[in-house]
Amino acid sequence: MCKEPESWEPQEYLVRFPDGRQVRGSSLKRSESLVPPDFGVYLLGRDPKCTDREYLWVKWRDFSAPAVTEDAVxxxxxxxxxxxxxxVEVGCRGGVGRTGTALAVMAVLGGVEPDAAVLWVRTNYHPKAVETAGQRRWLSELLPQLGGPENRRSSK
Known part of the structure; x- marks a missing residue:
């Protein structure tokens, strides 16, 4: 049986997806001064070696797409x-490009249409999210594969 998540403090960089789930987008530096998440996904060139939370590390260099798409997804x-x-928190060093790109993937899982995901994240998270042409290209190839209702259902 699933329980409701504990509440985040107000104004903690939360993104609420259309299905009601919330995720905090963050930079690692900013995250250190906030309430720790129960679980995090960190998009970095090297393992952040967090000791205060359960997390997954996705190898993902700054201003690029993830090293292995399957691992990221x-x-x-x-x-x-x-x-x-x-x-849940998703973050990178700066909290904008890689984090925004990852939040676009999660937005599609949460009900946003694939072709609207980048604009949705820029409106609901950060106006400069998904910073590079390579990140936009990666999303344009990936998101249509995630976008069907049958794929969304398997993510929940």
Whole structure:
């Protein structure tokens, strides 16, 4: 049985997806001063070695797409699943490009149409989210595969 997630404090960089799940987008530096999540996904060139939370590390260099798409998607699906009952954070060094790109993937899992995901994240998270042409290209190839209702259902 799934329980409701503990509440985040107000104004903690929360993104609420259309299905009601919430995820905190963050930079690692900002995250250190906030309430720790129950679970995090960190998109970095090297393992952040967090000791105060359960997390997954996705190898993802700054201003690029993830090193292994399958690893990134599996980690983001897990974060999305856990957001139904835990406080979940997704973050990178700056909290904008890679984090915004990951939140676009999660937005599609949460009900946003694939072709609207980048604009949705820029409106609901950060106006400069998904910073590079490579990140936009990666999303344009990936999101249509995630976008069907049958794929969304398997993510919940």
């Amino acid at each position: 599996a980690s983001l699906r897990e974060a999305y699943r856990r957001a139904a009952y835990q406080r």
